[in-house]
Amino acid sequence: MTDNALTTADEPTKKASTKKVAAKKVTAKKASSKKAPARSAIAPRNASRRAATSKEDGARLVKFYRDMMLIRRFEERAARAYTEALIGGYCHLNLGEEAAVVGLMGALRDTDYLFTNYREHGYAIMRGIDPNRAMAELYGRVDGVSKGWGGSMHMFDMSHRLLGGYGIVGGQLPLATGAALAIKYRGLDEVVMCTMGDGTANIGAFHESLNIAALWDLPVVFVVINNGLGMGTTVAKASAEPEIYKRASAYAMAAERVDGLDPQAVFDAAQRAVASARAGHPFLLEVVSERLRGHSVVDPAKYRSAEEVSHLAQFDPVPNLAARLIKEKILTAAEVHRIDEEQSALADAADAFAQSSAHPDVATLFDYNYATPVANDSRRLPGEALFVTAQRPSAEVGR
Amino acid sequence: MTMKTYRQALHDTLRAEMLRDENVFLMGEEIGVFEGSYKITAGLLAEFGEKRVKDTPIAEEGFTGAAIGAAMLGLRPVVEIMTINFSLLALDQIVNHAAKVYGMFGGQAKVPLVIRTPGGGGQQLGATHSQNIELYYAFVPGMKVVAPSTPADAKALLLAAIRDDDPVLFLENLALYNTKGEVPDDDRPAEIGKAKIAREGHDLTLIGYSRMAYIAKNVAETLAESEGLDIEVIDLMSLRPLDRETIVNSVKKTHAAVVLEDDWLTYGIGAEIAATISDGAFDYLDAPVRRVAMAEVPMPYSKVLESAAMPTNDDVVNAIFQTLEAVGRRLKKVGQSHD
Numbered sequence: 001m002t003d004n005a006l007t008t009a010d011e012p013t014k015k016a017s018t019k020k021v022a023a024k025k026v027t028a029k030k031a032s033s034k035k036a037p038a039r040s041a042i043a044p045r046n047a048s049r050r051a052a053t054s055k056e057d058g059a060r061l062v063k064f065y066r067d068m069m070l071i072r073r074f075e076e077r078a079a080r081a082y083t084e085a086l087i088g089g090y091c092h093l094n095l096g097e098e099a100a101v102v103g104l105m106g107a108l109r110d111t112d113y114l115f116t117n118y119r120e121h122g123y124a125i126m127r128g129i130d131p132n133r134a135m136a137e138l139y140g141r142v143d144g145v146s147k148g149w150g151g152s153m154h155m156f157d158m159s160h161r162l163l164g165g166y167g168i169v170g171g172q173l174p175l176a177t178g179a180a181l182a183i184k185y186r187g188l189d190e191v192v193m194c195t196m197g198d199g200t201a202n203i204g205a206f207h208e209s210l211n212i213a214a215l216w217d218l219p220v221v222f223v224v225i226n227n228g229l230g231m232g233t234t235v236a237k238a239s240a241e242p243e244i245y246k247r248a249s250a251y252a253m254a255a256e257r258v259d260g261l262d263p264q265a266v267f268d269a270a271q272r273a274v275a276s277a278r279a280g281h282p283f284l285l286e287v288v289s290e291r292l293r294g295h296s297v298v299d300p301a302k303y304r305s306a307e308e309v310s311h312l313a314q315f316d317p318v319p320n321l322a323a324r325l326i327k328e329k330i331l332t333a334a335e336v337h338r339i340d341e342e343q344s345a346l347a348d349a350a351d352a353f354a355q356s357s358a359h360p361d362v363a364t365l366f367d368y369n370y371a372t373p374v375a376n377d378s379r380r381l382p383g384e385a386l387f388v389t390a391q392r393p394s395a396e397v398g399r
Numbered sequence: 400m401t402m403k404t405y406r407q408a409l410h411d412t413l414r415a416e417m418l419r420d421e422n423v424f425l426m427g428e429e430i431g432v433f434e435g436s437y438k439i440t441a442g443l444l445a446e447f448g449e450k451r452v453k454d455t456p457i458a459e460e461g462f463t464g465a466a467i468g469a470a471m472l473g474l475r476p477v478v479e480i481m482t483i484n485f486s487l488l489a490l491d492q493i494v495n496h497a498a499k500v501y502g503m504f505g506g507q508a509k510v511p512l513v514i515r516t517p518g519g520g521g522q523q524l525g526a527t528h529s530q531n532i533e534l535y536y537a538f539v540p541g542m543k544v545v546a547p548s549t550p551a552d553a554k555a556l557l558l559a560a561i562r563d564d565d566p567v568l569f570l571e572n573l574a575l576y577n578t579k580g581e582v583p584d585d586d587r588p589a590e591i592g593k594a595k596i597a598r599e600g601h602d603l604t605l606i607g608y609s610r611m612a613y614i615a616k617n618v619a620e621t622l623a624e625s626e627g628l629d630i631e632v633i634d635l636m637s638l639r640p641l642d643r644e645t646i647v648n649s650v651k652k653t654h655a656a657v658v659l660e661d662d663w664l665t666y667g668i669g670a671e672i673a674a675t676i677s678d679g680a681f682d683y684l685d686a687p688v689r690r691v692a693m694a695e696v697p698m699p700y701s702k703v704l705e706s707a708a709m710p711t712n713d714d715v716v717n718a719i720f721q722t723l724e725a726v727g728r729r730l731k732k733v734g735q736s737h738d
Contacts, residue, residue, distance in 0.1 A: 147505030156504035163471060164504060168495050174464020175496060181465055182472035185424070185450065208461025215456065368502040369540065371509040371564035375592035376640040386643065387679035390651070
C-alpha cells in the first residue's frame with residue numbers, strides 16, 4: 001500500500017485506517033462525513049510528500065504525459081469540430097480525467113476487457129484504438145470504430161477489448177459483470193474493468209452488479225470516476241454516502257480511494273485492484289477526479305461558482321505533470337513542448353482523417369438488423385408501403 | 400413422436416441443448432435448488448451442477464444484464480424470468496442493451512441470449528402478476544420474440560432460440576404448461592419469423608399466439624362440428640419478426656379476420672395485425688377486422704372480476720358470428736347494388 005489513498009480533510013484521524021482499505025475489507029463507518037469533499041479539501045496532495053522518482057517510474061511518467069497530452073489535444077479537437085457542427089449528438093470529454101484514464105488503462109493487459117460509459121474517447125485511444133478511427137466515429141463515418149453506428153457515446157472494438165461505451169448511466173455494469181462471469185466460466189485469467197461516473201453509484205444496477213460480482217467471486221474491477229458532479233448535481237446532493245468507495249462494504253468487497261489527478265497513483269491503485277480481481281476478488285476503486293469543462297461540450301456549467309471555476313486550473317493534471325517532469329529534470333521544457341506539438345499533430349491528423357472518411361452508404365441501413373438472418377425481417381424505409389395495394393379480382397366481389 | 404406436456408417439452412429441450420453445447424447455461428431465480436417456480440428446470444442442477452444452472456439473487460436487471468454480457472463473450476445463456484411481469488425490472492438491459500449491442504456497435508458483438516418467461520392471467524394473481532406485455536419487446540428492433548402454443552412448437556422454437564445469435568424473448572404461458580401434444584423426437588428447430596397455418600379453412604381467418612392460438616384451434620374445431628364452419632387458424636409463433644405475408648394471404652382467401660390477444664386492446668398486438676390486414680388486404684375484406692382482447696383494467700383478484708376481464712371461448716365464438724354476420728350484410732348490399 002502506498003501513500004496514495006485519500007482521506008477527507010475533516011477526518012484526519014482516520015487517515016491511517018482508510019489507507020488500509022485495500023488490504024482489509026472496508027467496513028461501513030457510521031460517522032462518515034455527509035458532505036462530499038471539495039477537490040481542494042482533499043488533502044494532503046501526493047506531490048507534497050512524494051518520494052524521489054525512480055528511472056523506471058520516470059519513463060512511465062513520460063509515457064503517461066504523452067498519452068495524457070494526446071487525450072487532451074484529441075478532446076480539444078473534438079470540441080472544436082462539435083462547435084463547428086461537424087460532430088452531432090452529445091459529446092462528453094475527458095478533459096481533467098486524463099491522469100485517471102492513462103493510469104487505469106496502464107494497469108490492464110491486452111487480453112483484459114473494458115466496459116465504460118459515454119465519456120470514453122480517451123479510454124478508447126488508450127486501449128490501443130487508432131485516434132483516427134475514434135475521431136471518424138465522432139464524425140459518424142464508415143472508418144469509425146463503430147462504423148458510424150455508435151457515435152461519441154458508443155465506441156466499441158472487440159479486437160482491442162473495448163466492449164463499449166454506453167450511453168445509459170450504469171447500463172454497462174451488469175454487462176461487465178456478465179463478461180466477468182464468462183471469463184470465470186471458461187477458467188481464463190482475464191479481468192474486466194468497468195468504469196462509471198459518480199452518479200452511477202446511485203442507480204439500482206450498481207447495487208445489483210456489485211452484489212452479484214462479490215457473491216460469485218467474479219474477476220471485475222468497478223471504477224468510479226468521482227469528479228464531484230453528475231451533470232450539474234454535486235455528489236453531496238446525490239449520494240447519502242459521498243465517499244463512494246465505502247459502498248463496497250455492503251458487498252464485503254475490497255475498495256480504495258485514490259487521487260485521480262496523479263497518474264502514477266491511479267496506476268498503482270489500479271494495479272492492486274486488477275490483481276485482486278484476477279485472483280477472483282472483485283474490487284471497487286474510487287478515483288477522485290476533476291471535470292474541467294461542462295458535462296458535455298454544449299454545457300457552460302453555470303451551476304459552478306466563479307470561485308470554484310477559478311480554482312480548476314490548479315488541478316489540471318496535464319500541466320501539473322509537465323511541471324513535475326521539468327522540476328524533477330525528467331524532461332526539459334523543450335521536450336515537453338515537443339510532445340505537445342506531436343500530440344497536437346496527431347489530433348489534427350485524426351480530424352483530417354475523419355473529415356475525409358466516407359459517410360456510410362444508405363444501402364447498409366439494414367445490415368445489422370440481426371446477426372442470424374430470419375424470415376420477414378423488416379427492411380422498410382419510412383416512406384415505403386408495407387404492401388403493394390392489392391385489388392381484389394372483380395369476379396370475386398359479392399361472391 | 401412422443402406425447403408430452405408443454406412443460407416437459409421445454410425441460411427436455413433445455414437438457415438436450417445443454418448436453419449438446421457446453422456454452423449453453425441457465426440463469427434465473429429459483430431455477431436450481433427450488434427447481435424452478437414452474438418446474439421447467441427440475442433436476443438440471445443435480446445433473447449439470449452450479450456452473451451450468453445458476454441460481455441468482457432477486458435482481459432481474461443485474462442477472463439479465465449479466466447474461467447479456469456473458470453472451471457478448473460467446474456464451475449462450477438461457478435466462479428464466481419467473482414471470483414476464485418481472486421482466487419490467489430488466490427493461491433497460493433488454494431494450495437498451497440486448498437489443499442494441501449488435502447494431503449500435505456496427506455488428507461487432509452478437510448477443511446469443513434467450514429469455515424464457517411465462518405470461519398469463521387467470522390464476523388470481525392480481526394486477527401485477529397477470530399481465531401479457533410481450534409487445535413491449537416485440538416493438539423493439541434487434542429483438543426476436545417467439546410464442547409457442549403447443550409442446551411441439553415449444554421444442555422447435557426453443558431449439559431455434561438457443562441456436563440463434565440474437566436476443567430472443569421466448570414467451571411461455573402459465574395456462575399452457577400442462578397441455579399435452581405429440582412432440583417430434585428429432586431436433587429440427589422452427590424457423591423464427593414464420594407463422595403457421597394451424598388449421599386450413601375458407602370462411603374466416605382466426606389469428607392468435609400462445610394461449611390464444613390454443614383457444615383459436617379449439618374454437619375452430621368446435622364450430623366445425625357444431626356449425627359446419629370452415630375457419631382458418633393462424634398461429635403467429637413469432638411476434639418479431641412478424642409474418643405479415645401469411646396473415647394477408649389468408650385474409651385474401653377468407654375475406655374476414657378475427658384477432659385474439661391476451662393483452663389490452665388499445666395499442667395491442669391485435670392493432671398491428673389489423674393494420675397489416677388493412678395494408679395488405681383492404682380490398683378483400685368483407686367485414687371490419689375484429690379484435691378480442693382483455694378488458695382494460697388492472698387485473699382484479701376476485702375470480703368473478705378476473706374471469707370477466709379475460710377473453711373466453713364464448714367471446715371468440717361471438718366475435719366470429721358477428722363478423723360473419725357483417726360479411727353477410729355486406730354481401731347482401733353488394734348483391735343488391737349489382738341487381
